[in-house]
Amino acid sequence: VQLQASGGGLVQAGGSLRLSCAAAGRTFSGHYMGWFRRAPGKEREFVAAIKWGGGATFYSDSVKGRFTASRDNTGNTGYLQMNSLKPEDTAIYYCAYRTSSTYTTRSYHYQVWGQGTLVTVSS
Numbered sequence: 001v002q003l004q005a006s007g008g009g010l011v012q013a014g015g016s017l018r019l020s021c022a023a024a025g026r027t028f029s030g031h032y033m034g035w036f037r038r039a040p041g042k043e044r045e046f047v048a049a050i051k052w053g054g055g056a057t058f059y060s061d062s063v064k065g066r067f068t069a070s071r072d073n074t075g076n077t078g079y080l081q082m083n084s085l086k087p088e089d090t091a092i093y094y095c096a097y098r099t100s101s102t103y104t105t106r107s108y109h110y111q112v113w114g115q116g117t118l119v120t121v122s123s
Contacts, residue, residue, distance in 0.1 A: 001025040001112045005095045008117030011085055015121070019080040021095030021114055029053025030101040033078040034110050035069060037091035037119075046105035047093070048080060058103060063089075085121045092116040 007019040021033065035047040049058045050069040057069045068081040078095060094117075096110035104110075 001027055001097050001099075003095050003097060003112055003114035005093065005114035005117045008093060008119045010120045010122065013085060013087055013121055013123050015085050016081070016083045017085065017119060019082070019093055019095070019117060019119075021078040021080075023076055023078065023097065027052055027076075027097070028099075032098040032100070032103055032110075033069070033071070034096045034098060034105075034107075035067075035080045036094045036096060036107055036110075037089075038094070038116075039088070039091040042091075044094070044107055046107065049098075049103060049105070050078060051103070052078075056103070058105070060105070082119070085119075087121045087123045090119060090121050092118050 002024045004022045031052045034049040038044040048069040066084045070079045095114040097112040098110045
């Protein structure tokens, strides 16, 4: 599997962005796509995850209620809809793929990574 992330940009606080992560190669419904971010001067942190077969989603407390992870019906692209953005959401966002049927927030348990896309939220 290879991942290609896109959709980052500059947005004002309170605005919205939708990130996309196109998956090329063979994916499985039991696996997971995760979203992570790295803010300037901080370590990479878990943001959200979705079971590739659909249904189960997971969020960090900092984005719960504002961000939504989803997947298109073709099964090839994952999305992270980000609403009510805050300046503290500014970071490089990464999508990642976990070749396992168990959920985790730990980044080192995700085997495939996209290249990252920059999200900047101005105050």
